[in-house]
Amino acid sequence: TEPLPISSSGHLVIFKNLFNLNSLNDLNFEIIVNFASFLAISFIYRKDIIKLIKGSINYLKTKNYKYENSFKYILLIILACIPAGILGLLFKDKIDLISTNIKYIGIALLITSLALFIVRKIDGKKHDNDITYKDSIIIGLFQGIALLPGISRSGSTLTGGLLRNIKKEDAVKFSFMLYLPISIASFILGIKDFTTSNNFNNLYISYILSFIFSFITTYFATKWFINIIKKKKLIYFSIYCFIVGLLILIFM
Numbered sequence: 001t002e003p004l005p006i007s008s009s010g011h012l013v014i015f016k017n018l019f020n021l022n023s024l025n026d027l028n029f030e031i032i033v034n035f036a037s038f039l040a041i042s043f044i045y046r047k048d049i050i051k052l053i054k055g056s057i058n059y060l061k062t063k064n065y066k067y068e069n070s071f072k073y074i075l076l077i078i079l080a081c082i083p084a085g086i087l088g089l090l091f092k093d094k095i096d097l098i099s100t101n102i103k104y105i106g107i108a109l110l111i112t113s114l115a116l117f118i119v120r121k122i123d124g125k126k127h128d129n130d131i132t133y134k135d136s137i138i139i140g141l142f143q144g145i146a147l148l149p150g151i152s153r154s155g156s157t158l159t160g161g162l163l164r165n166i167k168k169e170d171a172v173k174f175s176f177m178l179y180l181p182i183s184i185a186s187f188i189l190g191i192k193d194f195t196t197s198n199n200f201n202n203l204y205i206s207y208i209l210s211f212i213f214s215f216i217t218t219y220f221a222t223k224w225f226i227n228i229i230k231k232k233k234l235i236y237f238s239i240y241c242f243i244v245g246l247l248i249l250i251f252m
Contacts, residue, residue: 002037003176003222005116005155005237006244010105013149014244017102017252031190032207036214038183041176044222048173049180069129073177076131080140080157080178087144099149106248108150113241115159120234124165131174135164143178150245153179154225155237172229176222 002008042049055070088095098104126135142160146153154175161171228236 002034002179003041003154003218003225005112005152005158005225005234006241007105007109007112007146007150007152007155009099010109010150010152013099013102013105014248014252028207029210031187032211033214034183035187036211037218038180038187040215040218041183041222042180044219045173045176048177073128073131076133076136076174077177077181079133080136080143080174081181083137083140084144084147084182088147091147095147095149102248102252105150106245106252108148109241109245109248112150112152112155113238113245116155116234116238116241119159119162120238121232122162123168123232124162124171126164126166126170128170128173131164131166131170135161135166138164139174139178152241155241168229168232169226172226 052070052074055067056074058064059067059071139157139160142156143153145151146156154172157175157178158171161174162168166174228234
């Protein structure tokens, strides 16, 4: 569910509670699934990524104005990653503690529902080249809020972008671009534990299947979500988060 604004971390907690799997804590699985999602989203935006990289390199070499927007866009992505990084370091223990409380997940999903409902009809005027450093920092702060389980990362960053008057298609693109460096950083930080884990030899077939499944589902979910954004149907996700959040508070 990573590409969808319904909180993948929140759904993982719900899944563990429903099936009494609270002891499940396989970081290898999370690393593999996240890396597969990274590759799927990178593939969808491969032309944009290649253009940004080439443009940034050319700008650094030539200082030619026509490449400046590519270089600036990468700086905006980096800048937007900083708030979440700082907040994650400062509040990691508290976030981990909160993530075990299923009632909190219900409340967080209701908050996500409200945020999506508020911005459901907003479509700004800013395009990629119009995004400012201030916009980037604010979107980054929204991403920092999404460190809390149940608060959707894509939903939060999309909400931040729309509130900053960015067009829907460009806001969702910025949201997914923002996911890429965070995902690859998580993979790099976890790769050492992954390669030395005792579980790898025993569960490598499960890991391979999980990777394939995650790649395929992320690819099609992202494509579907982009299409939903174009049709201005965010209300669907708002309703879903509201129903799930309410059911959690009542029955779990």
